[in-house]
Amino acid sequence: MRGLLFAFLGGALITLQGVANSRISQSIGTWQAATLTQWTGFVTALLILLFIRDRKLREFKQVKPLYLTGGALAAIIIFGNVTAIQQMxxxxxxxxxxxxxxxxxxxxxxxxxxxxxxxxxxxxxxxxxxxxxxxxxxxxx
Structure with missing residues (x-):
């Protein structure tokens, strides 16, 4: 049940993020909006990691290099969503x-x-x- 709640929350937030990014990109540009979104997401995740979670930074070394591309994929995802929302x-x-x-x-x-x-x-x-x-x-x- 908890997983379903998080899935619905994530889906709702993805939609809100896409619409917000589309509005931001109309003012400053699509890649600028993607950069801003990635930056604020990084800062938020880092603060949560440092202040709320267990602060185990050593585990980062266990991540397979292939999976480190996730952030780069997110930038392309943001660009694609912003462009699609503006057009469709x-x-x-x-x-x-x-x-x-x-x-x-x-x-x-x-x-x-x-x-x-x-x-x-x-x-x-x-x-x-x-x-x-x-x-x-x-x-x-």
Whole structure:
């Protein structure tokens, strides 16, 4: 239950962040908005790490180098979301984003990539993704 709550919170905050970044980028530019968002996110995470969590900084050495690209991916994600929201609006952008996320996680789960336990995907999962695509098509037209 707690995981579901965090998932809903994260989804809501991603939407709010996308809209806020779109507004910021209209004033200062898209890459500037991405830079500002990354910077404020870094500062916030660092403060939480130092003051609220257990302050175990040595564990950073255990992170595989491939996974260190997450921050770089976030900059591209921000740019993509800002650009899409400006061109298509928030509803269609977030709908398409969710389909892309589900499709990739479907592949990751079914192939067992990145050390994730391999999951057998069946017809209900395929149908779910197809229904989402149909929903986005309906939203668009």
């Amino acid at each position: 609006g928030a509803t269609f952008t977030i709908s398409a984003l969710l389909i892309a996320q589900l499709s990739l996680t479907f592949l990751i789960d079914s192939k067992g990539w990145f050390g994730v336990a391999k999951q057998k995907m069946q017809a209900p999962q395929f149908i779910g993704i197809l229904l989402m695509v149909a929903g986005v098509i309906i939203l668009r037209f």
